[in-house]
Amino acid sequence: MVSIAPAEQLTEDPEVLDAVDHPWVTLVWNDPVNLMSYVTWVFQTHFGYSRAKAEKLMMDVHVKGRAVVSNGPKEQMELDTEALQGYGLWATYQKDD
Template sequence: MIVAVESTSRRLPAPVEAPQAQLAGMWRVVVLNDPVNRMSYVVMVLRRVFGFNEERARRHMLEVHESGRSIVWAGTREQAEAHVFALQQWHLTAIIQPEEPS
């Protein structure tokens, strides 16, 4: 006995792809000036949180002091939020901002 198998070709819906976040350069961590923290303290925090050397941390600190803000890191949103949280735990004023398209 031969049984005929009816083949119905059904098309599965195309999978919906979630938007892929760029690995780098999507969000910026910005340290803002405040009248509370000493310059040496800001340098020390930047060195501990980001692993900056003394010169780089001092450059960012001076930019914060003179311009009121400094972009200290750029990358994925989750990492940016973690860095901002760490900076805030050290009592620095920090925010994240989306990177502006070029």
Template sequence: MAVANPDTRSIDHVDEDASHDVPYHVILWNDPVTPMQVVVLVLKRVFGFDGPTATELMLVAHEKGKVVVWTGSRDKAVHYSIQLGTAGLQSTVGRDG
């Protein structure tokens, strides 16, 4: 069985391990303009949260200014952050909540 381009495979493997070893957070920031119900709905649709979970996260962001809404690989965190951003919600990706 031929092994195609083993160098590339090795690089991919290192990147994949690194992304799994270091958890990234998606941090949702409060904003004064988006209605609370809309924030709840977007959290439910993007992350699949149930209503109480999404509502609690929205309220923490509202009261504290920000909240960690998801933790995991960097690639997924970036994807989720883009999904929030393209619904008008401000978020960042980072290692510190």
């Protein structure tokens, strides 16, 4: 017979729970340098987004000043941020609130 421990007896590692409850996001910020067509191209090239999705995200950057372009584990968001900065975009990552 298999015995399953009640939920209150399970170890709750705060770091593990925090990572599950608060995924990380990569943000791209509006800047006065890059053309909208270039930003769209970067989103399509780096993330493989469709033209429609890339254009929507680009318009969010342009109109709202920023857009969440990816989400996931911290390590992946660090990589996405570095890659986008390599393309010359203003990108940061943070925990999603």
